[in-house]
Amino acid sequence: MKKNLINIDPSDKTPIYKQIYKEIKERIDRAELVENTKLPSIRQLSMQLGINNLTILKAYNLLESKGYIYKKQGSGVFVKKRELSLYFEPPKDVLESFKGGETVVQDTIDFVSGTPSKSILPFDEFKDISIKLLERDGVDLLTYHNTRGYDQLRAHITERLKSRDIFISKRNLQITSGAQQGLDLILKVLLSQKNNKVVVGRPTYHGALNTFRKECKIYSVGMDRDGFDLEELEEILKEENIAFIYTMMDFESPTGISWSDEKKEKLIELAERYNTYIVEDDCLSDLYFHKRKLPLKSLDRENKYVISIKSFSKALVPGIRLGYMILPDELTQKIVSAKFTSDISSSGLNQRILLEFLESGTFDKHLNKLRRLYKKRYGVVREAIEDSNLTITYDIEGGFYVWIALPKGIDGNIFYLNCKKAGISILPGNVFFLNEGRVTHFRLSFAAADEEQIVEGIQRMNKVLFQMTAE
Amino acid sequence: MKKNLINIDPSDKTPIYKQIYKEIKERIDRAELVENTKLPSIRQLSMQLGINNLTILKAYNLLESKGYIYKKQGSGVFVKKRELSLYFEPPKDVLESFKGGETVVQDTIDFVSGTPSKSILPFDEFKDISIKLLERDGVDLLTYHNTRGYDQLRAHITERLKSRDIFISKRNLQITSGAQQGLDLILKVLLSQKNNKVVVGRPTYHGALNTFRKECKIYSVGMDRDGFDLEELEEILKEENIAFIYTMMDFESPTGISWSDEKKEKLIELAERYNTYIVEDDCLSDLYFHKRKLPLKSLDRENKYVISIKSFSKALVPGIRLGYMILPDELTQKIVSAKFTSDISSSGLNQRILLEFLESGTFDKHLNKLRRLYKKRYGVVREAIEDSNLTITYDIEGGFYVWIALPKGIDGNIFYLNCKKAGISILPGNVFFLNEGRVTHFRLSFAAADEEQIVEGIQRMNKVLFQMTAE
Structure with a gap:
């Protein structure tokens, strides 16, 4: 622990022991002090801060009672494991x-x-399309739709992907209730099938981190201007059997960077060499300022290593709660089964509205x-x-x-x-x-x-x- | 294995060994013959059926190569474990x-x-309501809605439940993307928190069975005209630490029966005594022929033991993909977190349509x-x-x-x-x-x-x- 851990403010009316408690607690909450870090002894801290032994003891006792630290007879005081919850x-x-x-x-x-x-948000367009469909499709809007997704929507998207050099069959396309469901389905299928180890960037999208934290062992890789530090990634892949590598390719959260084409190629090579999947979370690639980036999936020529998750929340409307996944052959059946047990199928009304947005050019x-x-x-x-x-x-x-x-x-x-x-x-x-x-x-x-x-x-x-x- | 296991039809053109293969295979597929059941020896079966040794051997070899049976040196032939997949x-x-x-x-x-x-399906009503909302609510239809569900919908349902003697606070009500998602959220929360043991009826709803099979150890209890055999249930609860008991109360699938009020009371007593939850899957209780049945949830006066899952698929329209859960206090926060990682929130458009159905009396x-x-x-x-x-x-x-x-x-x-x-x-x-x-x-x-x-x-x-x- 660094010397400057504790800032005591004598003019503050909060009791000193509480100031000490709060500072240490916050560093633990923020994970600046991690599990099993040794804290200074009461004597050391007392000397460092020029504060009475008993005040330090009081602060440590409070930390212990709140579950932040533990004492080990004869060895000192340590940061406790944080509860997964x-x-x-x-x-x-x-x-x-x-x-x-x-x-x-x-x-x-x-x-x-x-x-x-x-x-x-394109509300007027949404309204016109909805009314048109209510007139045109009638009661078909209200039935269960296919668990894989509305067939015509899947066919349209499959066709559309060709212009981005992604050539897949309709059966590799799974409609989801938003991109978050895509992540959830991947966890359901890949974690049961392989193991629970995943790799993310350092930093990475916090929503994914929170999703993974409950069930996964997470490894992180440094993030450069043009994507992961691939040497660091390879070190991990050599040592560990990784279920999948999670990343955004374009304008990612939080850094805003895009992967270079070279690194995309190399990433797929690594996935092939170490037999793992890449989960590409694509919510922003449509929102380029100058020109479209090369899709990672287009480089996965055998359709074996990349699972793309696409969201329409950012590019169209969040409330439509729709997205899709592009899946390697060996995952399509497992994912549709997991989708079935998750929510049977996505809203047919919303899927038909989305299709009309796409087909009419409104999107x-x-x-x-x-x-x-x-x-x-x-x-x-x-x-x-x-x-x-x-x-x-x-x-x-x-x-x-x-x-x-x-x-x-x-x-x-x-x-x-x-x-x-x-x-x-x-x-x-x-x-x-x-x-x-x-x-x-x-x-x-x-x-x-x-x-x-x-x-x-x-x-x-x-x-x-x-x-x-x-x- | 019973003597009459194999019916050989000499007039059938299928070779005898294939007939034997098919009969045994089908009994295994149907789980009439379960894992590690000993099959008759080649000699025994040959004698029973009056058929050549070599024909039986050929059938057994085919079963083995297809993964249905295994041979154990010196002990005989046994049914193989069925793959979970x-x-x-x-x-x-x-x-x-x-x-x-x-x-x-x-x-x-x-x-x-x-x-x-x-x-x-009430399509005309659905259409009128949708058009009304598109005019009235505008762009609010398109935003993310609260992860717990659309606030006014939750308030309305909470109020509505009072007429069924269910008195809960709005915070105990979670909107889901259909009842199936309710089951999925329960598995996510309860299985991680406690253990993976669940109890179902014998018979029970096959959709639930399939959902549980992947992750749970399933115990089954005999089903009478008025609900579970509660003595058999108590035997299980005594021995095992059960995460939850799954059942439908009214007009259940597949038997169509309803639980008696006495058994409902006793079921809750058992849940209390053995500290477990009851998951009540309610998709049909609204569809009574004569009068409404007593809701199990109304007997759970402390709101501690019953988790109700409600579907609107059968009583309104399947395509709306909405349901709700009534949750004990200690589960509300965990369930909303699981809902967030599952699909963030349910479609706001559909939730507002549902509310209008309920409020207007159309439902x-x-x-x-x-x-x-x-x-x-x-x-x-x-x-x-x-x-x-x-x-x-x-x-x-x-x-x-x-x-x-x-x-x-x-x-x-x-x-x-x-x-x-x-x-x-x-x-x-x-x-x-x-x-x-x-x-x-x-x-x-x-x-x-x-x-x-x-x-x-x-x-x-x-x-x-x-x-x-x-x-």
Whole structure:
């Protein structure tokens, strides 16, 4: 434990032992202090801080009673194993953001939400299509649909994928109730079949982390500007029998980066060599600013190693709760069985609405609109960040996630809390890491914030920084 | 193995060894012969059947090569363990029935489907409500909804439950994407928390059996006219730490019976005494012919032991893919977390449509119509069965499942196959049992067959029986 672990503020009215308790507790909560880390002895800490032995003892006793530390006779005091159930809960920020059917928290500038604000959603088109289908398809809208998905929708998507150099048969396409269900089905099938070891990026999408935490042993690999550190990945693959590698390829959360074509090729080679799957979580690839990226799946020429999960929440409407998976042959039957036991089939009404969006060209028109909008917003973000003490870590070429670095010496947790007070919501860096408390960065999403809010929000953040350095 | 295991038909052109192979294989497939059962030796069987040693050897070798039996040096020939994956697949009949978005197989009288035929579905009402909401709620229809479910829908259902003597708080109500998702969430939460042992009826709903088979150790309890054999249940609860007891209370699949009020009370007492949960799968309780039954949940006065899963597929429309769960306090947070990782939230559009159905009284009107319709159909079933050689095992007071007994001496599997040839689909009895090959019964559902089809279908079945006894 570093010497500067504990900051005591004598002017604070909180009792000293409680200040010590709180500081250590928070470091454990943030996983900066991990399981079995040895804490300084009571004597050591007492000397370091110049504080009475009994005060330290009181703090340690409180930590012990709350289940944060354990004492081992003769060896000292250690950080306790964190309960898995702690991980299993979705982060409160995320659950909160779903409350009341809205993603925008009132009176707050929302840099958290990964879903477009209401004003962007193509409601008029949705309404016209729905009414058309109610007239045209009648009672067929209300029956159970095929567990694999609505047949015509699957046929249309299979056809559509050809233009992206993905040549699969309709039977490799499974419709899901959103991309999250895709992840859930993969866990159901792959974890029972192989083992429970998965690899993710460092950082990686926090939603996936939370999903995996309950059941998987998670390995993480460093993330560069152009994708995973593949040498580090290969070291893991050599040692461990990995069920699958999870990643986003384009404009990923939280870093915003895209994998280079070279690394995509190499990733597939590694999956082949070490006989594992790659799970590609694709929610943003349609939202490129300049040109479409090479799909990973198009490089998986034998259709053996890549499982693609596609979401329509970001590119169309979140409420439609639909996505699809592109599956290697050997998984199609297992996945459809798991889908059956999960929810039998996805809503037929929504599937038919989605098909009409795709067939009529309305979806493509909407995508074009979003691309222009997000590209413009990103320009505003860039300009505003340049005028601030913050730094964009990687320039992005699509999507709406930006990985922002804080100035040196700024504590990311305190920054996060101060932002909250100032009416700005962000996701602090540490939620994207397995068990490192790296809070030098945060994720800024501009999906739900308009240009005015972006400028205002970044100005407020800069003010927060100024106050923090002035204090 | 009983002497009459093998029926050899010398007039059949199939080689004798293949006839023997097929008969044994089918008994294993139907789990009439279970794992590690000793088969007669080649010499014994040869003598019993009066057939050459080498023919028996040939049959046994084929069974071995197909993975049905194993030979143990010096001890004989035994039935091999069946692969779990065999169980994990939903029965083909069920998957087939979902293909193409329809539940009715063409040119066949459908006594399998548990969902109403299209002509019964309230499409006009659905259309009017949808158009009304598209005009009224606008873009709010398209956003993510709360993971627990649309707030106003949960409030309405909570209120509505009071008239059934179920007094819970809104927070105990979780909206699901159909009842099947309810089962899936329970497995996710209870199996990780406690253990993997569950109790079901003998027989029980085959969909639940298939869901449990992958992950659970299943115990079964005999089923009487008024519910479980509770003495047998208590014997299991005494010995084993059971995660939950699964059952339907009203008009259950496949027997059609309802639990008596006395047994409901006793079941809850047992759950309390042995500290376990009861999972009540309620898809049919609204469809009573005379009067509503006492809800099990209303007897769970502390809201601690009963988890109710409610489906709207049978009582409203299957395609809406919605249901709800009533949860004890200690499970609400765990279930909402599991729901989040399963599919984030259920379709907001569908939830708002459902609420409008409930609030406007359209749902209740539709239920009344269904009750009259099914009551009338059951009368037709009863009359037709009386005129046949079949027997209704238990008189039903609601729903649309009837458990029919075959005349003595009729092989249920052959009857099932002959019905198929005659254009009648039924579910043979054995799919409702864990590992007994009881095929003396079958389930007849009249949800999707109209009066004319019922009469015609039962007449055809009687013809099949006549031919089978004449042969």
